Amino acid sequence: MQTKISTREEYLKRINVVVEYINNHLDSELDLNKLAEISNLSPYHFHRIIKAFLGEPPGLFITRMRVETTARLLRYTQIPIQEIAYNVGYEMSSSLSKAFKQYYDISPIEYRNNKNFTIMKAPLINAELKLKAPKIVELPTKTAIYIRIIGEYGGSDYETVWNRLWAFIKEHKLFTAGIENIGISHDDPKVTESEKCRYDACLVIHKSAQAQGEVGVKEITGGKYAVFLYQGIYSNLGAAYDTIFGKWLPESGHGLRNAPCFEKYLNNPNRTKPEKLKTEIYIPIN
Numbered sequence: 001m002q003t004k005i006s007t008r009e010e011y012l013k014r015i016n017v018v019v020e021y022i023n024n025h026l027d028s029e030l031d032l033n034k035l036a037e038i039s040n041l042s043p044y045h046f047h048r049i050i051k052a053f054l055g056e057p058p059g060l061f062i063t064r065m066r067v068e069t070t071a072r073l074l075r076y077t078q079i080p081i082q083e084i085a086y087n088v089g090y091e092m093s094s095s096l097s098k099a100f101k102q103y104y105d106i107s108p109i110e111y112r113n114n115k116n117f118t119i120m121k122a123p124l125i126n127a128e129l130k131l132k133a134p135k136i137v138e139l140p141t142k143t144a145i146y147i148r149i150i151g152e153y154g155g156s157d158y159e160t161v162w163n164r165l166w167a168f169i170k171e172h173k174l175f176t177a178g179i180e181n182i183g184i185s186h187d188d189p190k191v192t193e194s195e196k197c198r199y200d201a202c203l204v205i206h207k208s209a210q211a212q213g214e215v216g217v218k219e220i221t222g223g224k225y226a227v228f229l230y231q232g233i234y235s236n237l238g239a240a241y242d243t244i245f246g247k248w249l250p251e252s253g254h255g256l257r258n259a260p261c262f263e264k265y266l267n268n269p270n271r272t273k274p275e276k277l278k279t280e281i282y283i284p285i286n
Contacts, residue, residue: 007249007250007251007252007253007254007255008250008251011049011053011249011250012053012250014039014040014041015039015049015050015053015054017038017039018035018038018039018050018058019054019061021035021038022035022061022062022065023065026062026065026066026069026087026088026089027086027087027088027089028089029089030062030089032046032047032058032059035058041256042256042257042258044256044258044259044260044261045245045256045261046058048241048242048245049245049249051242051245051246052241052242052243052244052245052246052247052249053245053246063099063103064103066088066089066090066096066099067088067096067099067100067103067104069087069088070084070088070096070100070108071100071104071111073087073088074108074111074112075111075112081093081096081097081108081109081112084096084108093108096108097109129230129232129236129239129240129243131228131229131230131240131243131244131248132228132229133248134226134227134228134248134283135226135227136224136225136226136227136285137224137225137227138222138223138224138225139222139223139224139225139282140222141219141220141221141222142180142182142204142219142220142222143204143205143206143209143217143218143219143220144182144202144203144204144205144217144218144219144220145165145168145169145174145202145203145205145209145215145216145217146165146184146200146201146202146203146215146216146217146218147161147164147165147200147201147214147215147216148198148199148200148201148216149161149198149199149200149201150195150196150197150198150199151194151195151197152194152195152197153185153194153197153199154234154235158201159270161201162181162201164214164215165201165203165215166203168212168215169203169205172209173207174205174207174209176205176206176207178204178206179203179204179205179206180203180204180264181202181203181264181265182200182202182203182204182220182262182263182264182265183199183200183201183202183262183263183265184199184200184202184220184260184261184262184263185197185198185199185261185263186198186199186200186260200218202218202220202262204220220262221259221260221284223257223259223284224257224284224285224286225282225283225284225285226244226248226252226254226282226283226285227280227281227282227283228240228244228248228280228281228283229278229279229280229281230278230279230280230281231275231276231277231278231279232274232275232277233274233275233277234269234274234277234279237263237279237281240281241261241281244281244283249283252285254285254286255285255286256283256284256285256286257284257285257286258284259284260284261281261282261283261284262282263279263280263281263282264279264280264282265277265278265279266278266279266280
């Protein structure tokens, strides 16, 4: 029991360090890689842990801190808007005004002139899925052929990419029993622009293969993993990760290894109803 309490306290301590740093450096450029370093959390998992604990990705949290600080300064001081913009990290007051209006649906000038205006938004309600306790497994390193997709996750070209991977298997006579369909998402779409998100569609193989054209060969890191079974539509996998990182991980007594999470797809989406799709989520742990 003490291990679990210490784990949660350790995550909260690291997140508090990040939040304190952000609050003290709103006038500076806040690089997310630097924040991950400050938190002593792996860059692979930093965004998901922050989102799970704070309820929003780090980029949105930073924006909210900036506009909420702006609102307080507008309400309780007479500091010029241009100076406020500098104080909260915007080079131009027009950039601050755009962010402020997007967030509160009122401009900074309008708010300063009408301080009775209520700008508080209703709090976001995070969806939490009910997931069964994970299996803890020790995996060997796996070899996979893969095609990297750059663009919005779940795009229309995903099906054709998987088809091209299977065609490669057939052409090069790589078929054996036990080929696994693995997906590795490298970016958080709440942080990275959707057209720049990287996803590796992978087929785990058991024969030697050489990279050719768009098809690469890579290793999927072995080691200890917590494996969760999720059933449902792929578009709701983000809520599953939020539940894992926000609820299970801090109470588990496990730390995270510096390796990416990945997903193993257990049935064919072309022959399975979306709500019946089964996915194993692999979380690398110490």
